[in-house]
Amino acid sequence: MASHNQPNLRIPGPVPLPDDVLAVAGSQMINHRGTEYAEMLDQMSSNLKTVFMTNNDVYFITASGTGAMEAAVVNTISPGDKVLSIIIGVFGERFAEIAEAYGADVDRLNFELGNAADLDAVRENIRKNPHIKAVIFTHNESSTGVSNPLKELCTVIHEESDALILVDAVSSAGGVPIAVDAWGVDVVATASQKSWVSPPGIAMITFSKKAWAAYAKSTMPKYYLDVQQYEDYLKIGQPPFTPCLPAMFTLKIALQSMVDEGIENVFQRHHEIAEHTRKGASSIGLDLLPDPKFASNTVTAIRLPDDVDGKKFLSNVNDNFNVVLGGGQKSLTGKIFRIGHMGWVEKSHIDEALNAASETLNRMTS
Amino acid sequence: MASHNQPNLRIPGPVPLPDDVLAVAGSQMINHRGTEYAEMLDQMSSNLKTVFMTNNDVYFITASGTGAMEAAVVNTISPGDKVLSIIIGVFGERFAEIAEAYGADVDRLNFELGNAADLDAVRENIRKNPHIKAVIFTHNESSTGVSNPLKELCTVIHEESDALILVDAVSSAGGVPIAVDAWGVDVVATASQKSWVSPPGIAMITFSKKAWAAYAKSTMPKYYLDVQQYEDYLKIGQPPFTPCLPAMFTLKIALQSMVDEGIENVFQRHHEIAEHTRKGASSIGLDLLPDPKFASNTVTAIRLPDDVDGKKFLSNVNDNFNVVLGGGQKSLTGKIFRIGHMGWVEKSHIDEALNAASETLNRMTS
Numbered sequence: 083m084a085s086h087n088q089p090n091l092r093i094p095g096p097v098p099l100p101d102d103v104l105a106v107a108g109s110q111m112i113n114h115r116g117t118e119y120a121e122m123l124d125q126m127s128s129n130l131k132t133v134f135m136t137n138n139d140v141y142f143i144t145a146s147g148t149g150a151m152e153a154a155v156v157n158t159i160s161p162g163d164k165v166l167s168i169i170i171g172v173f174g175e176r177f178a179e180i181a182e183a184y185g186a187d188v189d190r191l192n193f194e195l196g197n198a199a200d201l202d203a204v205r206e207n208i209r210k211n212p213h214i215k216a217v218i219f220t221h222n223e224s225s226t227g228v229s230n231p232l233k234e235l236c237t238v239i240h241e242e243s244d245a246l247i248l249v250d251a252v253s254s255a256g257g258v259p260i261a262v263d264a265w266g267v268d269v270v271a272t273a274s275q276k277s278w279v280s281p282p283g284i285a286m287i288t289f290s291k292k293a294w295a296a297y298a299k300s301t302m303p304k305y306y307l308d309v310q311q312y313e314d315y316l317k318i319g320q321p322p323f324t325p326c327l328p329a330m331f332t333l334k335i336a337l338q339s340m341v342d343e344g345i346e347n348v349f350q351r352h353h354e355i356a357e358h359t360r361k362g363a364s365s366i367g368l369d370l371l372p373d374p375k376f377a378s379n380t381v382t383a384i385r386l387p388d389d390v391d392g393k394k395f396l397s398n399v400n401d402n403f404n405v406v407l408g409g410g411q412k413s414l415t416g417k418i419f420r421i422g423h424m425g426w427v428e429k430s431h432i433d434e435a436l437n438a439a440s441e442t443l444n445r446m447t448s
Numbered sequence: 449m450a451s452h453n454q455p456n457l458r459i460p461g462p463v464p465l466p467d468d469v470l471a472v473a474g475s476q477m478i479n480h481r482g483t484e485y486a487e488m489l490d491q492m493s494s495n496l497k498t499v500f501m502t503n504n505d506v507y508f509i510t511a512s513g514t515g516a517m518e519a520a521v522v523n524t525i526s527p528g529d530k531v532l533s534i535i536i537g538v539f540g541e542r543f544a545e546i547a548e549a550y551g552a553d554v555d556r557l558n559f560e561l562g563n564a565a566d567l568d569a570v571r572e573n574i575r576k577n578p579h580i581k582a583v584i585f586t587h588n589e590s591s592t593g594v595s596n597p598l599k600e601l602c603t604v605i606h607e608e609s610d611a612l613i614l615v616d617a618v619s620s621a622g623g624v625p626i627a628v629d630a631w632g633v634d635v636v637a638t639a640s641q642k643s644w645v646s647p648p649g650i651a652m653i654t655f656s657k658k659a660w661a662a663y664a665k666s667t668m669p670k671y672y673l674d675v676q677q678y679e680d681y682l683k684i685g686q687p688p689f690t691p692c693l694p695a696m697f698t699l700k701i702a703l704q705s706m707v708d709e710g711i712e713n714v715f716q717r718h719h720e721i722a723e724h725t726r727k728g729a730s731s732i733g734l735d736l737l738p739d740p741k742f743a744s745n746t747v748t749a750i751r752l753p754d755d756v757d758g759k760k761f762l763s764n765v766n767d768n769f770n771v772v773l774g775g776g777q778k779s780l781t782g783k784i785f786r787i788g789h790m791g792w793v794e795k796s797h798i799d800e801a802l803n804a805a806s807e808t809l810n811r812m813t814s
Binding site: 180327 | 459463470472474476482513515518551641647649670671674688690691692695772
């Protein structure tokens with residue numbers, strides 16, 4: 083990227099895109115009701131199912147990841163339904179807010195920032211509240227660099243209830259394994275600008291048979307995010323509404339390339355670059371925010387020394403090294419910085435970012 | 449476009465894009481919470497207000513035009529509110545369906561396909577229903593190539609009621625004058641892939657003071673489309689949710705270029721190419737679907753001879769001339785074809801499309 087004098091964009095999405103993907107994003111428009119689109123949609127649906135290890139339905143919606151989370155809520159629950167919201171950061175809180183905005187009776191189970199959800203606490207909560215319609219939570223909390231143990235959470239929820247499992251996987255899907263069918267996830271919500279090596283614009287969801295059964299009973303108002311519209315049009319190879327073509331074009335390429343690479347290899351690659359980032363942080367004397375056991379494979383949250391002005395740190399890194407790091411959000415503002423490593427990322431990108439952080443801290447504390 | 453062997457895409461959106469715009473769509477990602485984005489958003493908001501001749505708030509939402517229409521509904525009305533829906537085609541019907549999906553008490557005033565709304569009928573309807581909360585309708589019905597007399601409709605509605613005016617201007621805005629303040633339009637909904645010379649991905653709305661007063665009383669559930677979120681983040685130069693950057697990048701260029709050209713010149717250019725299309729249709733012996741008085745300046749709907757198989761006609765035009773025309777929708781399927789002429793369009797594009805239509809009809813009827 084340096085050759086283009088572009089900054090090293092290391093926020094946790096939108097991810098930087100290699101030149102060949104950018105060229106695809108700049109492709110000419112096509113008729114979204116023609117055969118070329120139908121073939122593209124068919125191929126993309128098939129490949130997305132492969133990545134999610136599922137036979138469930140999958141849909142592409144022109145929206146951000148929040149739109150995908152809202153689609154999960156409005157298509158499965160009804161006003162007044164009891165929803166358990168497991169929260170480990172700002173995106174978990176957002177999911178709860180969406181469900182509340184639509185009139186769900188939301189019970190929040192909060193965990194300290196930097197921690198993953200505790201399985202025993204989740205189990206205990208569900209036992210006390212047997213009539214939960216849905217459990218909603220964020221898989222990978224990009225605000226804290228923490229990955230929830232998704233498989234284990236699904237096991238506990240299934241053991242203790244019949245609740246739907248709706249997962250915000252915006253910043254994990256595509257970079258981290260999510261075995262939708264094996265783990266019994268009813269709706270996974272994600273978005274194109276994360277591990278999918280695409281620009282923002284397309285939200286993606288998976289939708290299980292159990293989710294469809296819930297849909298039939300849902301009285302939630304909806305139109306643009308109504309999965310039935312996407313399903314009806316999918317049958318004729320079309321989108322119900324004009325889709326964000328640049329992100330569809332790049333997702334087509336990205337999904338095919340993930341399947342060609344082998345999804346286990348994609349996940350392994352994300353694991354390795356995350357390990358490289360974590361080791362690099364340690365080698366410059368910095369601590370991770372989370373317990374390494376739950377450290378995310380798509381974004382690393384690193385504690386700043388107490389005496390460093392976090393805002394100034396970020397702008398110094400940007401101004402002096404042309405590296406864009408993520409800051410802390412809400413109560414973590416100024417206390418951490420974050421390095422995104424999802425999608426297309428090379429070790430040199432990470433080394434450059436860590437070197438910029440290290441040099442900046444040296445200058446600020448000397 | 450022929451030089452790239454690209455089809456001459458003459459559907460009423462997504463519109464074909466010139467090479468320089470495509471290059472911008474393929475620009476590298478940026479930090480949507482950084483200064484570059486803030487400056488872009490500020491410039492775009494200012495220019496969009498110029499195009500809409502308004503001091504009202506304007507917002508950019510990652511969604512299709514239908515998302516913009518839904519935003520108009522969910523941010524202003526409440527379940528049970530009486531809504532008058534003026535319908536002259538499929539998009540007017542869609543607007544009614546959205547309001548109904550959210551529990552509005554919708555009264556439909558339908559006009560025959562190919563006609564514009566009749567002002568006296570609208571006046572009479574409002575007089576009979578004094579407690580209308582909002583009047584909703586499509587400005588330019590792209591399914592029939594008809595433009596409603598927006599200014600005159602607003603006058604009638606204001607004379608007879610205090611109702612909000614919510615306008616689907618998806619296929620008109622940017623190509624046809626909409627004097628939001630002078631005419632008193634409360635919400636205008638549009639989308640990037642039409643006259644704005646951009647790919648699909650960004651919906652745009654204007655939002656009046658009266659709409660904000662209605663917002664304060666609206667009990668409609670909303671989150672992703674909640675204008676308050678967009679307003680709160682606008683104040684810090686950010687989007688509430690990760691935006692479709694390729695369409696934002698191109699819209700930035702397109703809006704600036706419209707303002708630089710002068711919006712009256714942009715509208716005049718659309719008028720001239722529409723006139724050229726209408727005259728061209730006449731010169732090959734074909735009739736318009738609508739009364740020429742209400743013929744759209746962004747899309748022309750042309751009647752097919754009775755004995756011609758409309759589906760075959762479209763595929764022949766495509767296969768033999770590499771021209772993609774729009775077909776008829778719903779009850780007009782097979783009876784009309786449509787030529788889009790919004791955004792970047794040259795007379796040669798129209799001539800090529802009409803020549804393809806004429807030659808195809810000659811071959812099919814000889």
